[in-house]
Amino acid sequence: MNAPRRDLLDLETLPTSEMTRLLEGARAFQRVLASPGRKKPVLAGTAVANVFYEPSTRTRVSFEWAARRVGADAVSFAATGSSVGKGESLLDTVWTLESMGLDLVVLRHGSSGAAHFLARHLTAHVVNAGDGTHEHPTQGLLDARTLLDHWGSLAGRRIAIVGDVKHSRVARSATWAFTKLGAHVVLCGPTALLPVAAAAALGDPAGQVSVTASLAEAVEGADAVMALRLQSERMEASNLPSAADFTRRYRLTRKRLTGAKTDALVLHPGPMNRGVEIASHVADSPRSVIRAQVANGVAVRMAVLCWCRGLDPVEAAS
């Protein structure tokens, strides 16, 4: 294979031009998925392994289907209860797969930087499917794709991201994606659940990121509001009194969204804790694009797999 070395590790360092191309490719793959055949076997013969060290349903299935719809041979591998349980290191586990002919690994891991670590040691290409509290780049791309489908452009848009931003890889990737496409991002949550120096950390030089503990302030004038999943393990940590206390101030309700634009969209990366970070009447409302996000995940990941293997994602889909 003479494909150029491409890994999708984060959106922070992904050049905007490449990101735009991936998003255009995703749009092209949406059409493939809507066509009768629903496949484009451009990666026939490519061996893909989905290695998941954390439980996941949607991301794993989405990557699996994406791989199959571009013709790759995909295996999924829940790293719990395998040789990992016998103490094998992450690197040894993936080296073993590489010895069997692995071309591309999709990694979900609880440790920030795990995908970067693998990419330094592997010949196979690496796609980060979520590393600890760092990034979840394909989620950021599908969020951007979903908003682009509605708006055409993100330039000048104001997007609020609400909840446990500190521990959210979704929030980090979405912030990079949205700001690179010209949007302003407001990160919102209780101070204990906001990253320290968040604006500086997530690319403030252009002044495109602001931070507030006030939901009303964050939502004011927003074109879209994304609710983050409140992870149950956080509910027991010292930085959150209780889920109920969080809900009291940060649950997205119709009333709390009144300050947003009348046609403001609502996003959620799933899986939802209905009634905790988002009220059901909001999640199921016409302004909710939550199901579109999930649908776009497959198209985005088809584009990403092709791009990693050196193909132009738009051409691959045509």
Next chain:
Amino acid sequence: MSERTWLFVNARLADPGAGTLAFEDVLVVDGRIVARGPAAATHAGAKSARTFDGAGAILAPGLVDAHVHLREPGQEDKETIATGTAAAVAGGFTSVACMPNTVPVLDEPGRLRWVLERAAHTGLARVHPVAAITPGLLGERLSDMAALVEAGAIAFSDDGRPVMHGGLMRHALEYARDLGVPVITHAEDLSLRGDGVMNEGAVASRLGLSGIPNACEVTAVARDLELAALTGGRLHVAHVSTAGAVEALRRARALGATVTGETAPHYVALTDAACDGYETNAKMNPPLRSAADRDAVIAGLADGTLTILATDHAPHTPQEKEREFAAAPFGIVGLETALGVTLTHLVHAGRMPLLAVLAAWTTAPRALLGLPDPLVPGAEADLVLLDPERAWTVDRDAFRSKGRNTPFHGHALTGRALGTWVAGRRVFELPAAVPAPTLTTGGAR
């Protein structure tokens, strides 16, 4: 002719205690300083001495590292007393104080004696064990401190872990005062560290890594300074990394407290930006801090608030360090880069004079640990020949240490040890760097 009898000529003698740096001959007979200056060459003992031509380099008292982890017993994959002291002498150190967090912990007299015996057989540098404040470093009760001092403990520390129990720390300082030894505090509030793995700040937030706030160190230092004032015990604060801890020490010393503080070369040279790319060789505890903290640490060294430099040499195996960032252990090696890093970033950067940096590596740690001044006639000659202008590039694969975990690999440094003598015995010679010593002998010929 004794191999421990030398006449050092043509070297500038640095005497940080006296504040002097000038060409001065030194005569060492049977491992002890006999004469300095013009009296050296004319002394009767010079006749049987080998003459060592320093070629204009600096002869200084051997460096002392008040803070190393030699890993033996129990973790010989990381380091041994033999390899750790080989690294020490290659870095210009003639004495190291080794921390007690070995396996088993140095919390019983027999274990200290074992280390001392092992060092006598395999060590190239002097090894001074620091004993555990609490058995097993568990922070539950005091070790048998008097027995440990009798066995050779020169200080007490639970380094690697704080003594979280304030009452216990108070009594440790009281006993240490009675016994005439310092307590070296690893100042950290574990509840503030939480699951933190690097400095809290923009870099950690961007990388998605849990942060360790400055307050984690500063509050612990504040408590221990109060306990030192309460007890009159000699407190030494290890590895100071924050502006707040520097300021707390400055205030305490201004009020006349006998407390001292050390920092390590990496806190002088690096910031948390070095962790970018999930670089586990930049992961240590306390963590690399912000540029403002680094500048405050340098200012603290320059104004005499922090009197001691120490490496916190903490070797780990490659398989331990080449991991996901959060899973990799804290700690980096430092013995072989310490002098070069501090001369480069303090002296050549114009922040401190050479003699002041040398004092932080020699006079000050000797005073802390009660070690004799090796330049005084009659003292055992622990000496280093160093070239402050020697340019070199760090190559971790050339280390004598087993550890390769350095953030300075590939860094260009200026200043290096050329040769090291312990009690007059030559224990290190920089290969192909030192001009061949002029081996002339006097009357014994």
